Amino acid sequence: MQTYVIPFNKPFIAGRELEHITEAVAAGKLSGNGAFTKRCQVWFEERYGFGKCLLTTSCTDALEMAAMLTGVGPGDEVIMPSYTFVSTALAFVRQGAKIVFADSGARHPNLDASRLEELVTERTKVIVPVHYAGCACDMDAIMGIADRHGLKVVEDAAQAVDSWHVGKDGKKRALGSIGHLGCFSFHETKNIIAGEGGMLAVNDPSLARRAEIIWEKGTNRAEFFRGEVNKYGWVDIGSSFLPSELTAAFLWGQLEHLDAIQAKRKRLWELYREELSGAPRDDFALPEIPPWATNNAHCFYLVCRDLDTRTRLIARLKAQGILAVFHYLPLHSSPFFADKHDGRALPNCDRYADTLVRLPLYYELGEDDVRRICRIVLE
Amino acid sequence: MQTYVIPFNKPFIAGRELEHITEAVAAGKLSGNGAFTKRCQVWFEERYGFGKCLLTTSCTDALEMAAMLTGVGPGDEVIMPSYTFVSTALAFVRQGAKIVFADSGARHPNLDASRLEELVTERTKVIVPVHYAGCACDMDAIMGIADRHGLKVVEDAAQAVDSWHVGKDGKKRALGSIGHLGCFSFHETKNIIAGEGGMLAVNDPSLARRAEIIWEKGTNRAEFFRGEVNKYGWVDIGSSFLPSELTAAFLWGQLEHLDAIQAKRKRLWELYREELSGAPRDDFALPEIPPWATNNAHCFYLVCRDLDTRTRLIARLKAQGILAVFHYLPLHSSPFFADKHDGRALPNCDRYADTLVRLPLYYELGEDDVRRICRIVLE
Numbered sequence: 123m124q125t126y127v128i129p130f131n132k133p134f135i136a137g138r139e140l141e142h143i144t145e146a147v148a149a150g151k152l153s154g155n156g157a158f159t160k161r162c163q164v165w166f167e168e169r170y171g172f173g174k175c176l177l178t179t180s181c182t183d184a185l186e187m188a189a190m191l192t193g194v195g196p197g198d199e200v201i202m203p204s205y206t207f208v209s210t211a212l213a214f215v216r217q218g219a220k221i222v223f224a225d226s227g228a229r230h231p232n233l234d235a236s237r238l239e240e241l242v243t244e245r246t247k248v249i250v251p252v253h254y255a256g257c258a259c260d261m262d263a264i265m266g267i268a269d270r271h272g273l274k275v276v277e278d279a280a281q282a283v284d285s286w287h288v289g290k291d292g293k294k295r296a297l298g299s300i301g302h303l304g305c306f307s308f309h310e311t312k313n314i315i316a317g318e319g320g321m322l323a324v325n326d327p328s329l330a331r332r333a334e335i336i337w338e339k340g341t342n343r344a345e346f347f348r349g350e351v352n353k354y355g356w357v358d359i360g361s362s363f364l365p366s367e368l369t370a371a372f373l374w375g376q377l378e379h380l381d382a383i384q385a386k387r388k389r390l391w392e393l394y395r396e397e398l399s400g401a402p403r404d405d406f407a408l409p410e411i412p413p414w415a416t417n418n419a420h421c422f423y424l425v426c427r428d429l430d431t432r433t434r435l436i437a438r439l440k441a442q443g444i445l446a447v448f449h450y451l452p453l454h455s456s457p458f459f460a461d462k463h464d465g466r467a468l469p470n471c472d473r474y475a476d477t478l479v480r481l482p483l484y485y486e487l488g489e490d491d492v493r494r495i496c497r498i499v500l501e
Numbered sequence: 502m503q504t505y506v507i508p509f510n511k512p513f514i515a516g517r518e519l520e521h522i523t524e525a526v527a528a529g530k531l532s533g534n535g536a537f538t539k540r541c542q543v544w545f546e547e548r549y550g551f552g553k554c555l556l557t558t559s560c561t562d563a564l565e566m567a568a569m570l571t572g573v574g575p576g577d578e579v580i581m582p583s584y585t586f587v588s589t590a591l592a593f594v595r596q597g598a599k600i601v602f603a604d605s606g607a608r609h610p611n612l613d614a615s616r617l618e619e620l621v622t623e624r625t626k627v628i629v630p631v632h633y634a635g636c637a638c639d640m641d642a643i644m645g646i647a648d649r650h651g652l653k654v655v656e657d658a659a660q661a662v663d664s665w666h667v668g669k670d671g672k673k674r675a676l677g678s679i680g681h682l683g684c685f686s687f688h689e690t691k692n693i694i695a696g697e698g699g700m701l702a703v704n705d706p707s708l709a710r711r712a713e714i715i716w717e718k719g720t721n722r723a724e725f726f727r728g729e730v731n732k733y734g735w736v737d738i739g740s741s742f743l744p745s746e747l748t749a750a751f752l753w754g755q756l757e758h759l760d761a762i763q764a765k766r767k768r769l770w771e772l773y774r775e776e777l778s779g780a781p782r783d784d785f786a787l788p789e790i791p792p793w794a795t796n797n798a799h800c801f802y803l804v805c806r807d808l809d810t811r812t813r814l815i816a817r818l819k820a821q822g823i824l825a826v827f828h829y830l831p832l833h834s835s836p837f838f839a840d841k842h843d844g845r846a847l848p849n850c851d852r853y854a855d856t857l858v859r860l861p862l863y864y865e866l867g868e869d870d871v872r873r874i875c876r877i878v879l880e
Contacts, residue, residue: 132529133526133531133532140519140522143522144519147512147513147514150508150512152696153688153696153697154696179558179559180558182718182740183740208719208720208734208735209718209740211735212718212719212735212738212739213740216595216738216740310531310532316745316747317531317532317746317747317748318533318558318741318744318745339587339591340837341587354830355587355830355835355836355837356587356591356832356835356836356837356838357835357836357837358837359837360591361561361562361565361588361592362558362559362560362561362562364697366748367696368695368747368748368751369696369697369745372747451732451733451735453735456735456736457735458719458736458738459735
């Protein structure tokens with residue numbers, strides 16, 4: 123395998139992650155739902171105004187919990203973008219729901235909210251907006267459609283920690299706090315990492331009790347330990363969604379430095395934009411931030427003119443030891459789903475799959491590195 | 502919450518766990534399927550003769566993968582003991598299968614293999630023997646029934662790391678290597694720990710390729726990185742079953758000391774038996790190891806005469822600052838399952854649920870602690 127002078131991503135230690143792990147061992151608790159788990163959960167609830175937060179072993183697991191909590195099953199339809207990671211769809215497929223894939227917007231990989239309502243049928247139960255690159259979907263439009271049709275909204279905020287939506291009412295709301303449920307990732311490629319990890323924010327209070335039960339393997343164990351019931355047992359579906367205290371202790375070490383991490387990433391992101399904004403725009407376009415969104419500097423991407431331009435750009439960077447990567451293969455035409463798709467063309471999704479490229483962006487990346495990458499891009 | 506002089510369990514650092522985590526960070530890989538994951542997997546394959554091993558975030562997740570790989574769905578029946586942890590059942594319920602609960606044996610909590618075949622119907626697809634306390638089920642009988650009826654066998658070896666079955670053919674086989682699939686736990690209460698964690702052993706080679714795909718969120722990503730396919734995408738169901746390198750690095754630190762850990766646990770277990778074996782046997786019975794099984798010292802339990810005797814014993818230990826615990830509430834009569842059960846009485850299961858008590862047993866427990874606990878038990 124080639125090693126890169128500048129990899130696409132690099133996990134990092136922000137501060138006292140390893141001390142916290144040692145502390146968890148000393149405290150005699152390494153399984154899930156311990157002191158560090160609770161500390162992380164409360165931190166998110168207080169800082170971002172989320173409902174009840176539950177750490178999970180991955181964002182996939184948070185999405186699976188959300189799928190269970192929405193109550194979808196065979197015959198129900200769930201609308202989501204095709205331009206997303208496979209987990210967004212997998213979680214709902216596992217509950218037996220039918221996925222209806224939406225196209226991306228013409229100017230942003232996020233789902234095109236202006237064409238969302240035409241996908242709603244009598245069987246639609248859930249909309250899953252994915253905040254691509256941490257950039258808010260048009261949540262005013264999406265929540266409006268959900269309200270009109272009585273749908274649940276599950277925000278896939280995997281990339282969207284510390285990012286916001288400013289509504290028409292002027293209110294600034296954290297992404298993941300707007301829908302009934304919000305799902306986050308702490309995978310090593312995210313702004314805040316725990317190796318693998320995730321979190322479910324349960325913003326609809328009527329779902330909170332069941333969320334905790336599903337999280338604890340379908341048992342009312344958490345209520346038992348709080349003294350609310352006098353024995354615990356199997357009461358519902360569920361799984362082992364909770365991560366160990368190793369994971370939570372590491373995550374806490376990151377959360378203690380979130381502001382510094384975000385400041386550093388935003389500086390690098392702005393530097394990319396400055397260095398590239400003078401370039402002629404026929405070869406590639408820079409990321410756009412819609413007026414209702416903030417930028418959490420999760421990802422700096424370019425939308426190339428065509429597949430060939432992207433292929434050449436990635437090859438040129440690779441020749442200099444720099445790894446830039448593309449994603450996603452459209453889910454609607456994947457080997458698993460192609461014969462289940464209703465045949466609609468999703469041209470914007472296909473275009474982003476062919477032309478979007480992500481440049482290196484991680485905590486320990488240097489400003490000189492960014493300038494060097496930009497010089498190669500501009501050549 | 503009360504703190505105990507002698508807790509029931511205590512997680513421990515066996516050696517270089519934290520160094521390994523630091524090394525994983527330095528190597529630039531904290532997400533799943535990295536160097537430590539591969540090292541752990543190969544170690545298990547070579548030491549115990551397992552088929553392809555895949556680390557998971559929990560034994561629940563390993564069981565879910567197994568349930569997917571057996572291909573069970575609505576209308577199919579899966580036989581397992583009622584006296585087990587809820588995850589054994591949950592994983593198969595999630596695939597839509599019907600659970601048929603078997604009773605425990607008269608002299609051992611493991612399922613009564615002599616009465617297993619009468620539960621097999623035309624719809625039976627899978628048998629799930631659970632090796633309680635790490636002690637082998639009668640695998641000759643179980644594999645024979647599976648062979649006769651064309652059933653898959655998923656060993657729930659959550660407690661059964663480093664334990665063996667000696668067949669009628671004289672062959673000694675590691676638990677988890679005998680069925681088509683074997684599932685392990687590295688939860689902090691187990692012999693070898695990673696906080697939360699598990700592993701699937703895929704002993705049936707025809708299931709290995711699909712296992713890897715299901716593990717990697719339904720994608721053929723692993724094949725892509727080995728250069729076997731030239732792009733990867735969504736090809737199957739699956740989930741994010743793989744743990745982070747944080748978890749794998751910690752686990753590797755434990756595996757390096759497995760022999761020492763096992764020697765220590767066996768010494769403590771034998772000490773319990775020696776100290777208690779002279780006691781009059783009308784109040785409680787000691788654990789029995791069937792002739793085909795070995796003892797991996799996962800758990801030292803007593804089977805009390807009745808519920809009242811157990812309640813008094815637990816209270817007496819608690820008064821001295823010692824935590825002894827019972828489990829499991831029978832799954833067949835749980836709030837979730839009671840109305841789905843076929844009404845058969847499972848008297849041995851009910852008896853163990855009422856009378857079995859587990860005494861403290863962990864790596865850092867002292868021999869003096871064991872003697873002290875035994876004195877209180879004998880009083």
